[in-house]
Amino acid sequence: MKHSYRLLGAAVACCALAAAGVGAGPAYAAQNMLWINAPYETMLPGADADGAAPERSLDVDVSRDVANGSVPAGRLTVDVSEIASFARVSWPANCVPESEVEAVCDMPAMPSGTESVRAATFALRALPGADDGASGYVRYSAVAGKLTSHAGETRVAVANGPDLALGKVADRRDLTPGTRTSLPTTLANNGNRTAERTLLWLYASYGLDLEKRHANCEYREEGIGTFALCVLDEAVAPGQRYALPTELGVGKQALYERFDHSVRPYSDEALAEMRGDRTWTRGTDAELDLGPAASEPDTGPREDYESVVLEARNTADLRLTGSTVAGAAGDTVTARVTVHNDGPAWVASLGVGAAVATVSFRAPEGTTVTGLPEEDCWPSAGSASPRTYYCKTPIHLRDGASHTFEIPLRIDRVVPGARSTVATANDDPELSIRKFDPDLSNNSAEIVVNR
Structure with missing residues (x-):
């Protein structure tokens, strides 16, 4: 019903999560803005035979x-x-119509180190008729x-049907x-129609292992x-709630x-769309089935898409190597600087989208x-x-991988042994190298011209 398929925020696959700012320092010194974080879409079930319609809530966060x-x-x-013509809104105490x-809703302050705050939670219900x-x-x-802030929006629609969350x-x-x-999570149907089958999409990042390769899933x-x-064959009726475990x-x-996962009612068209033109391999382990949900309530199914952050106690040693180039006055030469990841961990910013280095x-x-x-490099501001x-x-x-920058240098005049230091910025607040790299002594290198 909601179809909010933010495949890793639509981000990991295309590696375009972070916008590089041009300023007096690295990319993370870009302009500090507010961002609205709200559901992309929500569906309101229509009224039942008695004229009553279930209520849905919208959580709105503001981040920076x-x-x-x-x-x-x-x-x-x-x-x-x-x-307003088809839905009624119930405002919380911090919002004044x-x-x-x-x-207008009062929004709490963000102390240093706080990335986001809950600005409002308000309820929606479809109007009779x-x-x-x-x-x-x-x-x-x-x-x-x-x-x-940049403008934010949530599409709201009335729909009779299953609403998986x-x-x-x-x-x-x-x-x-x-x-x-x-x-462990739960799968629930908040709609007013039964979902005869469920299409489940999963993503586990490179440092995680989906230990079971289920026969009703493709990988x-x-x-x-x-x-x-994965295609789950159990029917999920309105109001039903099942356990959906993952190891x-x-x-x-x-x-x-x-770890990201999303659900939607199954259809052949939806499966074909999500497969795309890529190659998938069917698993051979026992099928993944829905089980009985625990009796105690959880925080409540809200969205058809959820993402879980998992952090391990691990390190990754980044190491820089430079290069020596030579040429005559008027020549343009290419210096190469390489960032190596000597592991043991890979380093990834799969949420914020910050550069590893x-x-x-x-x-x-x-x-x-x-x-x-220009897409990867920029000069400091000013003259x-x-x-x-x-x-x-x-x-x-990834662990054992490297990334090389090619730096074109025009030799205006020959200065034997001219050199420059290249170093990593170790304190990016979005991805601090200092927090995972145990040896910062090898995080610099030199470019040498006409040694």
Whole structure:
């Protein structure tokens, strides 16, 4: 019903999670903005035979780009004018309606180190007689101090049918490589029609192992981890809730991991869409089945997509190597700087999308940097000379892998033995090298010209 398939935030596969800012320092010094975090889409079941319609809640969080420094209390503005003809809104105590279709909600402050806050949770219910398929957007904006948000929105529609949702799973920290961990969750139908079958999508990042390869699932391995598509044959009636267990191995290369899963009612078209043109391999272990849910309530199934962060006690030794180049005045030569990951862990920023490493350097004396790729590198702001340049790696680097930057240098005049130091920025608040790298002494190297 909701179809909010944020495949790793749509991010891991395309490695485009982080926007590189151009400024006086590395990419993480980009402008600090507020962001609205709300469901992409939610469905309101229509009224039943008695004229009653179930209530749905919308959780709206506000986050920011950089977690250092404090952000004062602010305001979230919610505009429901597009859904007023088919839905009723119940506002929480921290929201004050300014009209029939707009409310302003008090938003708590974000102390230093806090990445997000819950701004509001409000309830929606389809009006009696609401047309099946009626839809519109709830729109949001936020302000706190001098910071403003990008616009946010949630599509709301009335629909009669199954509405599958997953229970929340707590993040896992301090895991030990070589062990196993369990991620028990629940599958529920919050709609008003039975889901005869369920299509389950799974992703386990590279440092995790889906230990069972079930016969009713298909699997695909990629460099960033394992994907699975499973067809569950148990019918899930409205109001029913089942257990959906997952066992994961924590690999020796595990560090910053994530497990994502989503559900939707099965259809041949949906399965074909999610398979795409990629090759999948069917498992041979016992089928994955839904089981009876525990009697005690969990935090309540909310979304058809959930993501779990898993962190292991592990390290990864990043190491830089430089290069020596030579040429005559007027030549353009290519210096190469390589970031190596000597492991044992791989390093990945699968949520924020930060580069594994950002390196800084200046042109050696007598040379000028020319033609750096703009998508990966940028100069410091201002006209100070010599300028500092920054280049960033991709958002993941596997154990034993490396990434090389090619730096074109125009030799303006020959200075024998001219050199420049290249070093990693070790304190990016989004992915701090200092937190996982036990040996920072090898995190710098030199570019030497005409030794």
